[in-house]
Amino acid sequence: MSVLAVPRLYFNGVMSNNPATGNNNDQWPVYDFPHAELNWDYLNEQQSGITPENVRDTFPVWARQLRDYVDERGRKWQQCAGEWNYYGDMGWALHHRDLETRVTGTQLAHGTGPVTDDELVKQKAVIDVVGDPFPGNTFHTPARAIDNNPDAFWCTNFYLKKIQIGTVTAPECFVTGEVQPGTYMTSRWLNLQRNLNTDGMRQLAGVGAAMLQACLPKEELRITQGSSVALQALKDKVDNDSTVRGLMVRCVVYLTHYFNLDGFEDCNKIPDLGNRFTAQYSRLVRLWNDELEAGRVPSQNPTVSKVVGTVGLWHQGEDVTSGPCGRVLYPKKKFFGWAPPPSKHEDPVSGWLGSAMVECHKAADGKRYAVIDLGSTIPETDGDALKAQLSKKRQNDAEHGALELVLSTGGDKLPAIPYGQYAKAAYERTSGIVELLIPDAVTDKMFNDADLSLKAAAMPVGDSGDVLTERATVVETDQRSTYLDGDNVTITLHARTKGAKPTEPTTVRVAQYMPDPYPPGESTGGWHLVTLGRALSDYPPAVTFEGGDATSMEVTLTDGTGSFQINRIDDEQPGCPILVFFPGETKVEDLPEEIGPVPSTEGGLSTASASFCCVRVLPRDKPVPTEFRTAVNACTTDSAREHVAWKFLYDRVLYVYDVVYPVMRYVAGLDLGDKTSVDKNIAQIVELADPELRSTDNSTLYMPSSRELSEGKYQVMKLYQWLVENGWKKLPGQSL
Structure with a gap:
C-alpha cells in the first residue's frame, strides 16, 4: 500500500x-550537549578568556572569530566555531x-x-x-x-x-x-x-x-x-x-x-574546498559583524536542498507513520558505473546504493505491477544531479545501465529497468517510483514468498550483481527520537515480514550503541556497541534495559507489535544512546561491535540501513531547584531576592540558550539575558517550556527549540515565575 x-x-x-549551528561541534567541541552546557573544560584549555561571569559578552564574539582548522584529510581552511548559521531559528x-x-x-x-x-x-x-x-x-x-x-x-x-x-x-x-x-x-x-x-x-x-x-x-x-x-x-x-x-x-x-x-556567488564557485570555505566564512563573519555594529538583525544562512x-x-x-515498514531492500554490495554524458568525469564511479521499497499492486484491468520506490536508491554524480549510470561502459544511451528486480522463486523475468527510467528526468517526474508489469507466469504466491533483490548488470565478471537484497523481516518505530527526562520510557516496535503482519511471534534483539567518539567530541561518525571491557569505560551506557542489562535484550512482538522499557542509569548521567533493532534469533556475540556510515562488510549494516531509535537522556538536575530555593530564601529583603533569583536563573539555566542559540534576542524579540524582557514574558516562557509539549505533543511551540531543557531547570523557571508574580516574596514550603 x-x-x-x-x-x-x-x-x-x-x-x-x-x-x-552553535551547538554542532563539527570542528571544535565547544558544547557539552549531554548536559546542555558549554564545554567549560575545552574553553579553558583553549584559553578563550570566556568565563561564567562574562559569557554573555565574550562567547558570541569568540564564536564569530575565524580560526584555523585542518580536517582528517589534511585540508586547511578558516572558519568560526559558531559555524555557518549561528543565528538560525531551527525552522x-x-x-x-x-x-x-x-x-x-x-x-x-x-x-x-x-x-x-x-x-x-x-x-x-x-x-x-x-x-x-x-x-x-x-x-x-x-x-x-x-x-x-x-x-x-x-x-x-x-x-x-x-x-x-x-x-x-x-x-x-x-x-x-x-x-x-x-x-x-x-x-x-x-x-x-x-x-x-x-x-x-x-x-x-x-x-x-x-x-x-x-x-x-x-x-x-x-x-x-x-x-x-x-x-x-x-x-x-x-x-x-x-x-x-x-x-x-x-x-x-x-x-x-x-x-x-546574496553576494556569496563568487565564493561558492571556488574549486578548492579549503579556499572555498575560507572565502565563505570570511564573508559571512564580516557580514554578521557589520550588521551587529549597525544595529541590524544578523543574517540567517539556511541551506537549500x-x-x-x-x-x-x-x-x-500501516502502523509506522514516519517511514516505510514493508518490503524493503537494503544495500548488499557496492555498485559500479559511470557519470553519464554530459558530465566531464570519465572515470568509473562506485559506492553504495540507498535502500528501496517494493509493493505488488493490481490495476483495474487485472494486470499486476511491481511498484518500486527508488527515491532514495540511485546516487547523483555531481552538482547537476545527473544519476549514476549502472552500466559496463560509459554510454549516452537510455537503454543501457539496466537494473533487474529478481525473485528467488523464479518464473519469468520481470521487465528490466533501463537507465532512462531512473535517470534524472524520470526521477524528478515520478519521485523515483518505477512500475514493472508482472508476467502471468509469476503467481501472487511466487511474488509474495520470494526473496527480492535488485541486480545491476555493471558488476565484475562472476559477480551475482545483487546490489540490494530484501530482509525478510523489517522492524521499525515511530519513536525514532525519544527524550528520556524521567526514570524510564517505553518504546513500541512494529514488524512486517515480506510486507505483512507476521503470523507468528517475532523475536527482536534490541542492542545499545553509543556514539563514536564518545560525546562531547568532534562530529561523531559511527556507533560502538556497549559491552564489557573497554566499551564500558570508553563508551559508558546511558540506559539499561528491563532486567538491568546495558548491552541488549530480547523483545517478543505479537501480531507484529510489541514494546520494551529502558531505564535511566543515574539522575546525573545523561547521554545519547542508539538502540538498534535486530529481528530474529540474534545472539549477543553476533552483534556487530561497530556500525559506521557505510557497510564495513558485504550485506553489513550502516547508519543508513539499520533500524534504530535515538534516545536523548537528559540530565535530571534534581538538586538545582533546591539550590535555587535555598539561595533565594536566604535573602532578607525583596530586592536581594530579586537580584539573587535573576543571577541564578541566568547563570544556571538561561545563559546557554542566550549565547549558543542567540536567535531569540534578534528575531523573536525575547532577550534571555535581559531581566526586564524575561520578567515580562516569564509566564509564556514557562508555558512553552512545559515538558508535555516536547515529549507527548512533539509541538513546534516547545521552548527551547533545541528540546534539551532538564526537569530540574524547568522547575527553577517555575519558581522564578512565582517570585515575579508575587513581588519577590520568600518562596513558600517545598512546592508551589
Missing part, C-alpha cells in the same frame, strides 16, 4: 533548513524566497505513468508545511528541524503540525491536514554517499540525502477538489474506502547547498 498505491500526486521543488519549509515546491504531475492508475494536465498542475499548486499555532491566535510557528543528538548526523527530526496544498496566495485551498497526533517526520535512510561529488563542489551534507514521511488522518483532513480529477480520486478513496486511514506524504531531500545569501515527493493513500495496517 502506502504512496505506491494509486491515485498519487508528485511534487518537486526545494526545502530550506535554518538550524542554529524548515518547502520553499525558499521565491522558490516553491509544486505539484508537477498526477497518476490515477497503475501502468499509465504521470500526467501533467490536472488542475493542480495548471494552477501551479504548492505544497508546504507549518507548525503549531501560537496560544490564543491562528498565527503558526515555523515547522522545526531538531537534531536529537546535535553532534551527530543520523537523527534529525522534522516537527510540524500540518501539510497543506494550495496556491501561493491561498496555501490551504486544495488540501490541509494535520499529521497523526504526537508524530513527526524524521531522517530515514540517511545516505552520505548519495552524491558522488565527482566535481568536488559538494560541501558538508551536500553529499547526503534522507527520506521523510508523515501521515494525515482523515479526521483532521480537508480536501477541496474543485476541478482536479486527481484530488477527486483521492477524496473518493478517503471518504468511501474503509481500508484508507488518510493521506501519506513521502519525500526525499538531497543535493543540499550552503551559503545561499532539492526535494521530490509523493502524496498518496495511508492504509489500515
